[in-house]
Amino acid sequence: xxxxxxxxxxxxxxxxxxxxxxxxxxxxxxxxxxxxxxxxxxxxxxxxxxxxxxxxxxxxxxxxxxxxxxxxxxxxxxxxxxxxxxxxxxxxxxxxxxxxxxxxxxxxxxxxxxxxxxxxxxxxxxxxxxxxxxxxxxxxxx
Numbered sequence: 177x178x179x180x181x182x183x184x185x186x187x188x189x190x191x192x193x194x195x196x197x198x199x200x201x202x203x204x205x206x207x208x209x210x211x212x213x214x215x216x217x218x219x220x221x222x223x224x225x226x227x228x229x230x231x232x233x234x235x236x237x238x239x240x241x242x243x244x245x246x247x248x249x250x251x252x253x254x255x256x257x258x259x260x261x262x263x264x265x266x267x268x269x270x271x272x273x274x275x276x277x278x279x280x281x282x283x284x285x286x287x288x289x290x291x292x293x294x295x296x297x298x299x300x301x302x303x304x305x306x307x308x309x310x311x312x313x314x315x316x317x318x
Contacts, residue, residue, distance in 0.1 A: 194224065215263070226261040229274070233303040234259035237278055240301035241293055252293060253284030275312045282317065290317045 187201040190209065194217075199206045211217025212224050238257040245252045260277040278298075282290040294315045298304045307313055 198223075198228070226263055226274070230259040230261040230276075233261070233276060233278070236303045237297055237301045240304070241280070241297035244296040244300060245293055248293075248296070250285075250289060250293065252282055252290070255280060255282045255285070255290075257281075273311070274307075275314075276307065277314045277316065280315075280317050287317055291315075 188198055188205060189201075190196060190198040192209070194209060194211045194215070196209050197207060198209055208220075208222035209224060210220045210222030212226070213219045234257045237259065238255070241252065241255070241257065258279045258281070260279070262275045262277075263272055264275070265271075266273040278294070280290055280294050282293075285293075294317060298313070298315055304313065
């Protein structure tokens with residue numbers, strides 16, 4: 177049983193693994209999943225788990241950053257968060273691991289303030305909390 181009191185629960189079902197499909201229970205997401213060329217795929221059109229994870233992480237992190245900016249009374253101006261999700265062989269074992277780079281772009285904010293917001297957002301973002309200690313996550317400001 178979960179130790180949290182859920183505010184929202186997303187539901188998605190996949191068929192066929194990395195060469196199949198994924199669909200949310202409400203039908204908003206209904207995508208072909210294909211193996212990326214870098215993992216031996218043929219380059220067929222479709223998404224993959226790393227793109228989906230990057231999309232979710234960047235959106236969630238952006239919301240967390242907006243929250244901490246409001247809490248600190250900082251106006252970050254328009255900003256973007258790019259999540260770069262890499263997959264590779266685990267050097268310590270037979271499996272695979274992920275690594276994430278989060279890059280913030282803040283055209284109207286001093287770099288040191290942007291870096292401070294990125295660091296603070298990393299402490300409250302649910303994706304950051306879920307990956308902490310399990311996935312290498314690096315933060316940077318473009």
